[in-house]
Amino acid sequence: MSRLSHINSRGEASMVDVTDKAVTQRSAMAEGYICMSDATLQMISRGEHAKGDVFAVARIAGIQAAKQTASLIPLCHPLMLSKVQVDFDLQPQHxxxxxxxxxKLAGQTGVEMEALTAVSVAALTLFDMCKAVDPAMCIEGIRVLDKQGGKSGHWQAEQLA
Known part of the structure; x- marks a missing residue:
């Protein structure tokens, strides 16, 4: 097992030094789910929510969150993201x-935390906007799907059943 990268030799929290790392093209994809009642799903898919287009608001929130990851999560490097994309796929059957x-970025460290933060905050925003009509919603399954670039190269998550 490799040692934790954010712990120094004295066991203290430490920001990873990326000074000598090569600048490479890096990307990460993440996903998560928000489960809700059929009525809520139909309402937001038709754009009938009294608060307006909940997906537009959640998309902007996710993009903004990715850009603020270093402010939210200690020891994350502030990154110059070149692309942040947040998408929604309605799955009424589930x-x-x-x-x-x-x-995405060209940099010295990965963007997994930014991708995870984008999904998390987009899900929280959907929850916030819909909680009055569906307080039993559940956020689940947030995970990294794919990462590319850097020394470790390409990594992909296993498909879930």
Whole structure:
């Protein structure tokens, strides 16, 4: 097992030094789900929510969150993201919305945390906007799907059943 990268030799929290790392093209994709009632899913898919286009608001929130990851998560490097994309896939057969994100940059460290943050905050925003009509919603399955670039190269998550 490799040692934790954010712990120094004295066991203290430490920001990873990326000074000598090569600048490479890096990307990460993440996903998560928000489960809700059929009525809520129909309402937001038709754009009938009293608060307006909940997907537009959640998309902007996810993009903004990715850009603020270093302010939210200690020891994350502030990154100059070149792309943040947040998408929604309605899955009425499962009573949920799939939220996915893609983050890219040319840099010295990966963007997995930014992709995860984008999905998380987009899901929280959907929850916030819909909680009055569906307080039993559930956010689940947030994970990295794919990462590329850097020393470790390409990594992909296993497909879930």
């Amino acid at each position: 009573g949920r919305v799939r939220i996915s994100s893609l983050c």
